[in-house]
Amino acid sequence: MSSPIEQALVELARHIDWPEPSDQASLSRRLEGSPRSRTKHRWIPVTALILVLVASLLLFSPTAREAVADLLGVAGIEIRFDPDPAEVVGGELDLGEAVTLEEAAEGVDFELSVPGNLGPPDGIFLSDRPSSGRVTMVWESAEALPASGDTGVGVAYSQFALELGEEADFVKSVMPDTSVRAVEVDTAIGLWIEGAPHLISYEDATGNRVEEETRLAGNVLMWESDGVTHRLETTVGLGPTLALADSLQPVD
Amino acid sequence: MEGRPLNEQDLIQNAKSGDVAAFEALVQTHRHIALRVAFLVVGDRTEAEDVTQEAFVKAYHAMSRFRLDSSFRPWLLRIVRNEALNQRRRRGRQERLSLRLATDPVSGGAAPSPETTVITGVERRTILEAVNGLPDRFREVVTHRYLLGLSEAETAATLRIPVGTVKSRTARALGRLEHSLSGLSGGGRDE
Numbered sequence: 156m157s158s159p160i161e162q163a164l165v166e167l168a169r170h171i172d173w174p175e176p177s178d179q180a181s182l183s184r185r186l187e188g189s190p191r192s193r194t195k196h197r198w199i200p201v202t203a204l205i206l207v208l209v210a211s212l213l214l215f216s217p218t219a220r221e222a223v224a225d226l227l228g229v230a231g232i233e234i235r236f237d238p239d240p241a242e243v244v245g246g247e248l249d250l251g252e253a254v255t256l257e258e259a260a261e262g263v264d265f266e267l268s269v270p271g272n273l274g275p276p277d278g279i280f281l282s283d284r285p286s287s288g289r290v291t292m293v294w295e296s297a298e299a300l301p302a303s304g305d306t307g308v309g310v311a312y313s314q315f316a317l318e319l320g321e322e323a324d325f326v327k328s329v330m331p332d333t334s335v336r337a338v339e340v341d342t343a344i345g346l347w348i349e350g351a352p353h354l355i356s357y358e359d360a361t362g363n364r365v366e367e368e369t370r371l372a373g374n375v376l377m378w379e380s381d382g383v384t385h386r387l388e389t390t391v392g393l394g395p396t397l398a399l400a401d402s403l404q405p406v407d
Numbered sequence: 408m409e410g411r412p413l414n415e416q417d418l419i420q421n422a423k424s425g426d427v428a429a430f431e432a433l434v435q436t437h438r439h440i441a442l443r444v445a446f447l448v449v450g451d452r453t454e455a456e457d458v459t460q461e462a463f464v465k466a467y468h469a470m471s472r473f474r475l476d477s478s479f480r481p482w483l484l485r486i487v488r489n490e491a492l493n494q495r496r497r498r499g500r501q502e503r504l505s506l507r508l509a510t511d512p513v514s515g516g517a518a519p520s521p522e523t524t525v526i527t528g529v530e531r532r533t534i535l536e537a538v539n540g541l542p543d544r545f546r547e548v549v550t551h552r553y554l555l556g557l558s559e560a561e562t563a564a565t566l567r568i569p570v571g572t573v574k575s576r577t578a579r580a581l582g583r584l585e586h587s588l589s590g591l592s593g594g595g596r597d598e
Contacts, residue, residue, distance in 0.1 A: 164553035172509040174452040381569035
């Protein structure tokens with residue numbers, strides 16, 4: 156049973172000045188003039204890249220071996236080695252604008268989560284990368300969660316809508332001494348990236364390529380759930396990081 | 408191919424194997440709503456038309472990746488919306504779309520429906536202004552759910568947000584609309 160306001164909106168729809176589609180003849184011409192095979196060519200480099208990635212992983216990172224099969228099953232995620240991360244990102248990273256929890260919740264298109272066992276975050280930041288918004292919460296170091304060298308931060312937790320284009324990729328660039336393995340987070344397949352600093356680059360739905368690096372020079376657990384990508388960066392091992400992930404609960 | 412008309416599943420199968428005519432027949436039924444989805448993002452008729460066509464060409468090339476167990480309309484609309492977002496970004500301007508009422512509101516002399524007798528033109532305009540004034544994330548959900556008539560699941564898929572977010576945001580948006588329209592009299596609001 157819909158409310159009066161819902162009924163009014165449905166009624167309103169019939170009175171909107173919508174654009175009318177023109178004839179479809181030009182679409183026919185464009186489709187006839189663009190054989191399907193073009194797409195295949197476009198995918199050759201991507202396929203080749205994946206093969207190189209797999210080979211590289213098998214060569215350099217034994218721990219990744221078990222993960223490769225699972226990894227390729229994670230939608231849109233690719234792994235590649237990057238020659239020199241410093242060249243790709245450069246400059247210092249900003250987490251965005253410092254905001255309150257309410258402002259953060261207003262600023263993104265999804266329901267925020269927060270770890271249940273860390274207490275309120277010591278800092279909350281909102282950034283427009285990707286364009287759909289990202290919230291990063293940070294916690295200062297605690298006994299069980301030591302800070303990384305110079306940041307004073309023990310945990311950085313980012314959430315953002317995985318708003319990938321249809322052909323977008325999600326690339327993890329790792330150094331040879333970084334290990335990557337697939338892990339199960341809740342019921343989702345996630346990635347655990349441990350070791351040397353690494354880069355993340357991906358394309359958002361507006362075609363914008365975003366690149367970022369590790370913030371704490373720590374380890375990263377990343378997974379996607381219900382269209383939201385979670386990125387939990389700590390200086391501790393997989394076990395305590397997974398425990399943090401398991402403790403996530405919706406804000407309010 | 409005489410006899411019964413092909414249903415959507417048949418058309419999808421044929422379109423996946425590169426049949427242009429099947430693909431055209433497939434998108435034919437979704438042209439209006441696709442154009443509206445694009446229009447809601449770019450806010451310009453000609454641009455929306457271009458975006459929709461570009462998105463259809465992309466969808467045609469992506470057909471091989473369309474999963475038969477998923478539903479076609481939200482898949483197509485997501486591509487259209489994505490293309491529209493790309494276009495808005497390329498263009499640089501971030502104009503805010505204001506939907507307008509058609510000058511000839513009721514089509515072709517049809518008898519007014521019961522609702523049109525209780526909602527006057529003035530009230531309609533007020534409601535539309537309230538919708539136009541919503542923050543983007545609320546307006547998007549309201550326009551897709553009620554003005555485009557998409558289901559919660561289709562809205563979620565088109566906007567790339569979880570269904571739970573569609574539900575919660577719809578509830579909050581309706582609350583805001585109720586609030587901003589609380590001065591409005593009549594319209595069956597006291598039913």
